[in-house]
Amino acid sequence: MSDSEQIMEESQPLTEENERGEDKPMSNSDDSDSEDEAQQSLQLESLETELAANPSNYDxxxxxxxLLRRTGDVDKLRRAREAMSELFPLSPAMWRQWIKDELSLVTASRPEAFSRILNLYERGVFDYKSISLWCDYINFVQEFDPMVRQCTPTGISKARDLFESALTAAGLHLAEGSKIWEAYRIYEQTILLTIDETDAQAKEKQVQRIRSLFHRQLSIPLADMSSTLTAYKTWEMEQRNLQDVESIDLVDIDPNVASSYQKALEMYNARFHLEEQILRPNISDSERLQHYMNYLKFEQSYGMPARIQVLYERAITEFPITPDLWLDYTRYLDNTLKVGNIVNNVYSRATKNCPWVGELWIRYLLCLERGHTSEKDLSEIFEKSLQCSLSTVDEYLDLFLTRVDGLRRRMTSNSEEDLEYKLIRETFQRASEYLSPHLKNTEGLLHLYAYWARLETKLGKDITAARGVWENCLKICGSMLESWNGYIAMEVELGHINEARSIYKRCYSKRLSGTGSEDICHSWLRFEREFGKLEDFDHALHKVTPRLEELQLFRIQQESKSAEESERNLKRNAREKRKLGSDITEEQSPSKRLRDMGNPRNAPEENKYKDQNTSHVTKVEGVNLKNNKMDDTPSGQQFSHEKNKTYSDQCTAFISNIHPTANYEHIRNFFNDVGGIVAIRILHDKFTGKSRGLAYVDFLDDEHLAAAVAKNKQKLIGKKLSIARSDPKRGGRESSNSKTLTGHAHTTNHSGKKGSVSEETDDTYNGDIKDAKFSSRKQGNDNILLRGKNTFAVPRNVRPLGFTANKPIAEEGDEKPKSNEEFRKMFIR
Structure with a gap:
């Protein structure tokens, strides 16, 4: 039960006795009544204070x-209802209650009282299309309008106009529309009885009018159509046109009427199950709303605007504060009717029911503009919209822009209204004052200022005012590159080259968001190439060159700091994790761990059968694998990875001269335009963990690899990279023995020093190494130490892509696979 229905049930109509405040008989409950009155007075004062502070409080x-109905204060009650109706549409139950109270206080036959109640009915049926309210409205007119009651020609005409309005509004209501049709027929039949029997012509004319009403009703799908058909046949029998009333056979009636009835019956049967769903009791509001939407889609497939509109009206009567329903309804009317009072009325009710939806106000203004509404009415609706609490600031921005659009269109068209440009300027100023604190450094506010400046030059013909607009914009959006570019573009468009140059001189040294600082420097150079002299270009180049170098150095420093901070966070997280979940093996010293790994008796059970040569600490995209234990990754993810992996390096690029702070993300972004990256492996020092400036990048195919090598000598974090193709065949010698290594071990130390390979990889590589004893080691020791500088800069015979050399013809003896000792000599040499 809704709040308004509850109010009707709990409250009784006011009486004249309440209004006059006549004395009531004394009773034992006088004290309690006094307490109730005092409490009601306090409640009334509290509610009056609340409504004064927040008039939009519906409850x-x-x-x-x-409370006012209980106290009987009629004047206050009327004012309260009027105040509420100005802000909100009242439900049909609330209108009926209001009218009922008015009828209980006055005699409706009085002209002033009749007019007031008639006005209430008209306002009530405007808010919502209620069948019960329309029936009350019709009965009231028939009972209290003297001309209608006396069946004078003027009264009859007035009643018929009212019935036709009711049919237009709700005559297609499938469930209850027949009530209005029956009331209309009964009224016409009553008129027939008042016609003199001797006036055959008038009598026949009235018979035809009643017959036409029957035909119209029978052609519309309505509930209980069979009863209407029976009533029609009974009436025709009374006119001596039919013999069999009990039969529902259509043979005896007019063929056109029978055909229309049959079509209407088919339409009713097609909609019967949809009507059952929306009228079904004990279902949730969301389910009922969904049934309405399904019903609307069905009606829209038939394409009958009148039926669709009536169904929309039924839906919004039940769900008056559902924004999506109003938006859908108004969108349909805009596409079908576009203009007219019907559309304007729907928008008026939509904005009263959902005043917080900015899109409804915007489309309301556009609808009024299409209907060539006066500037006064448009201004009034716009001011109302600004008083509402819209959901977002962007909706206010769209509202202001819509208002300016309408003013601009009327000023540039041959409109009869003589609008002045100051209206547009005032609207922009109001928008700027309200929106600037909320939309600082946003594209929306920048668009507003750019639009404003353009209209100042085009319509206002005031370049000084336009420059003032841009200057205000720079105070609020000065860190945005687009604001400076917009200002410069305006000056260039107007041919003011010197003014544009002066703006460049102001902004090239400013700190702009993103890459704006660099972009404005390059933009200045392009500007001087296109518009300036050689001296101007030289001057610009002299100014921007040190600025660009400063910006580049700053960005390198920022990236370095970011990388160091990330590394510190990673180490801190690793330490914290070890403290939380460490075991005895993790807490051992490095030398102790090395001794344990070198002694199979001390190795864990799962590692006894693994190659001891793979005991190096290996980082896999930030994961430390120690006896199959995992550490934290940079992304916070943990995953298991096999320690022993082989890489064929068939499509691998070797990169050197990498900046020490470069990480996987830097390398991946560097090759972003190439694509096809499978894995990235950065060489790190074994104990310090610092990058050695070397990396391998695996690609999907030779095409991607060739594109990567083509980026040789390009800079990454200020250092030129050396990029070449990695040759996996070790100088061109390839063993025919299947046991010969076809790749390098994941744990192989290519640095020639104590180091490890850090890599970023997928699970593409899952091969096992059966023999990895060619790793750089001393005789009898698993860890070899090479002294001196980094003489290992080009391991695995790295050669540039496309390199060809005159290889000696391999003799038969060369086909013999090399031993591990020979591999050691090759690396140490």
């Missing part, structure tokens, strides 16, 4: 009206 309005 407070309802409570205030309910």
């Amino acid at each position: 407070a309005h309802l409570q205030y009206i309910t």
Whole structure:
């Protein structure tokens, strides 16, 4: 039960005795009544204070009206209802309650009282299409309008106009529309009885009018159509046109009427199950709303605007504050009717039911503009919209822009209204004052200022005012590159080259968001190439060159700091994790761990059968694998990875001269335009963990690899990279023995020093190494130490892509696989 229905049930109509405040008989409950009155007075004062502070409080309005009905203060009650109706549409139950109270206080036959109640009915049926309210409205006119009651020609005409309005509004209501049709027929039949029997012509004319009403009703799908058909046949029998009334056979009636009835019956049967769903009791509001939407889609497939509109009206009567329903309804009317009072009325009710939806106000203004509404009415609706609490600031921005659009269109068209440009300027100023604190450094506010400046030059013909607009914009959006570019573009468009140059001189040294600082420097150079002299270009180049170098150095420093901070966070997280979940093996010293790994008796059970040569600490995209234990990754993810992996390096690029702070993300971004990256492996020092400036990048195919090698000598974090193709065949010698290594071990130390390979890889590589004893080691020791500088800069015979050399013809003896000792000599040499 809704709040308004509850109010009707709980409250009784006011009486004249309440209004006059006549004395009531004394009773034992006088004290309690006094206490109740005092409490009601306090509640009324509290509600009046609340409504004065927040007039949009719907529930407070309802409570205030309910209390006033109990106290019998008629004047306050009328004012309270009027105040609420100005802000919100009242439900049909609330209108009926209001009218009922008015009828209980006055005699409706009085002209002033009749006019007031008639006005209430008209306002009530405007808010919502209620069948019960329309029936009350019709009965009231028939009972209290003297001309209608006396069946004078003027009264009859007035009643017929009212019936036709009711049919237009709700005559297609499938479930209850027949009530209005029957009331209309009964009224016409009553008129027939008042016609003199001797006036055959007038009598026949009235018979035809009643017959036409029957035909119209039978051609519309309505509930209980068979009863209407029976009533029609009974009436025709009374006119001596039919013999069999009990039969529902259509043979005896007019063929056109029978055909229309049959089509209407088919339409009713097609909609019967949809009507059952929306009228079904004990279902949730969301389910009922969804049934309405399904029903609307069905009606829209038939393409009958009148039926669709009536169904929309039925839906919004039940769900008056559902924004999506109003938006859908108004969008349909815009596409079908576009203009007219019907569309304007729907928008008026939509904005009263959902005043917080900015899109409804915007489309309301556009609808009024299409209908060539006066500037006064448009301004009034716009001011109303600004008083509402819209959901977002962007909606206010769109509202202001819509208003400016309308003013601009009317000023540039041959409109009869003589609008002045100051209206547009005032609207922009109001928008700027309201939106600037909320939309600082946003594209929306920048668009507003750019639009404003353009209209100042085009319509206002005031370049000084336009420059003032841009200067205000720079105070609020000065860190955005687009604001400076917009200002410069305006000056260039107007041919003011010197003014544009002066703006460049102001902004090239400013710190702009993103890459704006670099972009404005390059933009200045392009500007001087296109518009300036050689001296101007030289001057610009002299100014921007040190600025660009400063910006580049700053970015390198920022990236370095970011990388160091990330590394510190990673180490801190690793330490914290070890503290939380460490074991005895993790807490051992490095030398102790090396001794344990070198002694199979001390190795864990799962590592006894693994190659001891793979005991190096290996980082896999930030994961430390120690006896199959995992550490934290940079992304916070943990995953298991096999220690022993082989890489064929068939499509691998070897990169050197990498900046020490470069990480996987830097390398991946560097090759972003190439694509096809499978894995990235950075060489790190074994104990310090620092990058050695070397990396391997695996690609999907030779095409991607060739594109990567083509980026040789390009800079990454200020250092030129050396990029070449990695040759996996070790100088061109390839063993025919299947046991010969076809790749390098994941744990192989290519640095020639104590180091390890850090890599970023997928699970593409899952091969096992059966023999990895060619790793750089001393005789009898698993860890070899090479002294001196980094003489290992080009391991695995790295050669540039496309390199060809005159290889000696391999003799038969060369086909013999090399031993591990020979591999050691090759690396140490």
